Amino acid sequence: EVQLVESGGGLVQPGGSLRLSCAASGFTFSSYWMSWVRQAPGKGLEWVANIKQDGSEKYYVDSVKGRFTISRDNAKNSLYLQMNSLRAEDTAVYYCARVVPYSSTFDYWGQGTLVTVSS
Amino acid sequence: QSVLTQPPSVSAAPGQKVTISCSGSSSNIGNNYVSWYQQLPGTAPKLLIYDNNKRPSGIPDRFSGSKSGTSATLGITGLQTGDEADYYCGTWDSSLFWVFGGGTKLTVL
Numbered sequence: 001e002v003q004l005v006e007s008g009g010g011l012v013q014p015g016g017s018l019r020l021s022c023a024a025s026g027f028t029f030s031s032y033w034m035s036w037v038r039q040a041p042g043k044g045l046e047w048v049a050n051i052k053q054d055g056s057e058k059y060y061v062d063s064v065k066g067r068f069t070i071s072r073d074n075a076k077n078s079l080y081l082q083m084n085s086l087r088a089e090d091t092a093v094y095y096c097a098r099v100v101p102y103s104s105t106f107d108y109w110g111q112g113t114l115v116t117v118s119s
Numbered sequence: 120q121s122v123l124t125q126p127p128s129v130s131a132a133p134g135q136k137v138t139i140s141c142s143g144s145s146s147n148i149g150n151n152y153v154s155w156y157q158q159l160p161g162t163a164p165k166l167l168i169y170d171n172n173k174r175p176s177g178i179p180d181r182f183s184g185s186k187s188g189t190s191a192t193l194g195i196t197g198l199q200t201g202d203e204a205d206y207y208c209g210t211w212d213s214s215l216f217w218v219f220g221g222g223t224k225l226t227v228l
Contacts, residue, residue, distance in 0.1 A: 035217070
């Protein structure tokens with residue numbers, strides 16, 4: 001059974017940093033692109049970042065470029081999101097999601113972890 | 120404002136049929152597959168439809184998807200109270216990577 005379990009969320013002050021983790025199991029993690037998708041309170045879904053199977057390609061939504069870094073450790077079946085210079089508008093539930101090969105589809109999602117940026 | 124446009128809400132009675140539209144452009148829906156996600160209250164999104172009209176294993180055939188030009192549609196027949204949720208369309212955009220619609224809240228009256 002495919003499982004994605006996020007952790008690392010919490011309350012952080014504006015300008016602060018946080019590192020999210022996503023532990024994957026039930027599939028060959030190193031064979032898939034992975035993503036982070038977020039959802040602000042009461043709002044819709046927003047794609048945040050993607051990383052290729054071997055970590056050689058990474059893409060970000062414009063609003064987080066230069067502040068967030070996506071990474072992965074295939075030996076640990078883990079995905080990460082390092083978030084720096086956090087802003088109030090980054091407050092959201094962050095989901096990790098698996099990308100279907102050759103498709104514009106996220107087929108499995110974690111339960112999400114809440115990040116709150118507030119003083 | 121979302122790149123893909125969905126109606127904020129739709130409603131129908133139990134047992135009835137409802138459709139949810141998703142409008143985009145040639146840079147996204149017009150040239151890429153569309154997916155649909157169901158988000159029940161307080162839970163993570165769940166894949167409902169992929170590649171315009173395919174259902175993952177376990178998704179009942181009450182759910183269907185279609186695409187024409189730069190628009191896509193999700194159809195749900197035999198509505199149940201358990202279908203009350205937010206529904207999102209999503210696809211690849213040539214300039215913006217992955218994009219989603221703003222979501223549609225389904226109410227089963």
